[in-house]
Amino acid sequence: MNTLLVFFSILISYCNCNVSPVGVQYLENIWSDEMMDKIREVFRESTITDMAADDIPASQFDNIGESLPLDPNGRCPAEYTVNKQGTRCVFIGRIDVATEYVKTGGISRQRKSIEGLYSAANPFISKVQNGARREELAEIMAKSPVSGALENTCQEGILRNVVMTMLIMLPGQTVPVHYDIPLFSDLPKANAPAWLQVAYALSGLNKDREIRQVQTITYLTGNASNSNQGGDFVYWLEGPQGPMESFPVVANSAIVTDGVHVAHAVKVWQPESGHSAPKLNKDDQNEIRYIGDSKWQIFINGVGEKVYEESELRMSFISRYICFRDQEEENSYTFQSGQKNATSVLEEMSEALETDLVTGENRKTARDTILTNYLQYPATGGLNYCVLPELVPGTAGSVLKFIFSYIC
Ligand SMILES: *[C@@H]1O[C@H](CO)[C@@H](O)[C@H](O)[C@H]1NC(C)=O
Numbered sequence: 001m002n003t004l005l006v007f008f009s010i011l012i013s014y015c016n017c018n019v020s021p022v023g024v025q026y027l028e029n030i031w032s033d034e035m036m037d038k039i040r041e042v043f044r045e046s047t048i049t050d051m052a053a054d055d056i057p058a059s060q061f062d063n064i065g066e067s068l069p070l071d072p073n074g075r076c077p078a079e080y081t082v083n084k085q086g087t088r089c090v091f092i093g094r095i096d097v098a099t100e101y102v103k104t105g106g107i108s109r110q111r112k113s114i115e116g117l118y119s120a121a122n123p124f125i126s127k128v129q130n131g132a133r134r135e136e137l138a139e140i141m142a143k144s145p146v147s148g149a150l151e152n153t154c155q156e157g158i159l160r161n162v163v164m165t166m167l168i169m170l171p172g173q174t175v176p177v178h179y180d181i182p183l184f185s186d187l188p189k190a191n192a193p194a195w196l197q198v199a200y201a202l203s204g205l206n207k208d209r210e211i212r213q214v215q216t217i218t219y220l221t222g223n224a225s226n227s228n229q230g231g232d233f234v235y236w237l238e239g240p241q242g243p244m245e246s247f248p249v250v251a252n253s254a255i256v257t258d259g260v261h262v263a264h265a266v267k268v269w270q271p272e273s274g275h276s277a278p279k280l281n282k283d284d285q286n287e288i289r290y291i292g293d294s295k296w297q298i299f300i301n302g303v304g305e306k307v308y309e310e311s312e313l314r315m316s317f318i319s320r321y322i323c324f325r326d327q328e329e330e331n332s333y334t335f336q337s338g339q340k341n342a343t344s345v346l347e348e349m350s351e352a353l354e355t356d357l358v359t360g361e362n363r364k365t366a367r368d369t370i371l372t373n374y375l376q377y378p379a380t381g382g383l384n385y386c387v388l389p390e391l392v393p394g395t396a397g398s399v400l401k402f403i404f405s406y407i408c
């Protein structure tokens with residue numbers, strides 16, 4: 001097996017967050033044919049659903065004080081969505097991602113209605129749930145050069161796989177620019193909105209309690225000789241002001257990086273195919289299933305819809321790992337000793353920025369101060385919508401309920 005390991009820079013200078021040496025490693029020919037068939041089989045036996053609804057923690061810490069009652073029709077204003085309990089309106093969990101995507105039209109500069117943008121950013125993604133399958137996949141990964149790349153990144157630490165996901169993108173679909181959600185040993189996931197956790201990681205204020213993460217993105221489909229295939233993985237290793245770099249989609253290749261600290265996105269897959277992404281209503285049950293003969297079909301509420309050739313799909317297998325520095329850190333994460341919450345995070349940020357983010361009346365101002373100071377995205381050029389009031393009015397049963405959990 002001809003394995004090519006290319007090491008792309010191991011340092012990042014802009015970031016004061018330096019939790020880990022952040023880099024991007026790219027590897028080709030990572031599996032034998034049999035290994036790849038096995039992984040494909042796991043995809044084919046799975047029902048893969050569209051992306052989960054917005055990732056709002058089911059706790060009192062789903063907001064930074066902006067929470068409002070629903071209006072009499074059960075609706076929330078733009079930029080808000082209905083919380084997990086269905087009782088209040090809170091900021092969309094990934095307000096950072098949504099704002100940037102809608103404003104710019106995303107990395108592929110789509111010029112579309114809001115509805116079109118949502119549909120395009122609605123790929124199919126599911127965790128591998130079956131324990132026996134996970135073990136088989138873990139064995140395959142352990143035998144591939146990807147495991148060496150992971151060990152490189154984790155150095156002396158203790159590496160743990162936390163989740164394995166299958167991602168299928170249809171022609172016309174994209175993934176907006178985002179940072180993945182971080183983990184902290186002293187801030188449980190449910191104790192702060194996702195966007196605030198991301199800003200907290202990028203601020204570097206809690207770098208000693210941040211758990212290092214590494215993702216591997218591997219591909220089952222893709223042929224770089226096809227110049228129209230699109231779907232490139234793009235990333236900004238040197239921070240949002242740095243250059244955009246990219247990798248084409250190549251079956252049997254892998255990208256290893258820390259998506260928590262490296263902004264990344266996926267360009268529109270097969271933009272020239274003439275297909276636009278199907279319109280999917282978040283209130284429906286949307287699935288994609290293998291139907292034999294190298295074909296896949298979309299099912300909406302159990303009813304079969306459009307059929308795709310497997311070669312038309314962008315199929316990637318993504319694993320997320322955490323890398324504990326030592327046993328002590330693993331224990332502190334497992335038992336979550338410190339119990340910070342959204343207020344504690346706001347207090348720390350207030351001190352660092354010398355401004356009161358905790359009590360001010362206008363919560364959008366507090367939010368924007370945090371985003372401006374800590375959570376910047378690269379300028380991808382173009383302006384699709386400049387008026388944010390357009391952004392996502394959330395209804396309990398809305399077609400446009402915003403997505404983006406990105407916990408894969
Ligand atoms: C990739 O595409 C090129 C050009 O279309 C084709 O010649 C080649 O066989 C393809 N490779 C694979 C592995 O499908």
Ligand SMILES: *[C@@H]1O[C@H](CO)[C@@H](O)[C@H](O)[C@H]1NC(C)=O
Nearest residue numbers: 339340341342343344345347
């Ligand atoms: C949240 O954190 C604040 C400040 O750190 C603390 O005073 C408060 O008791 C915490 N709230 C809960 C419910 O734990």
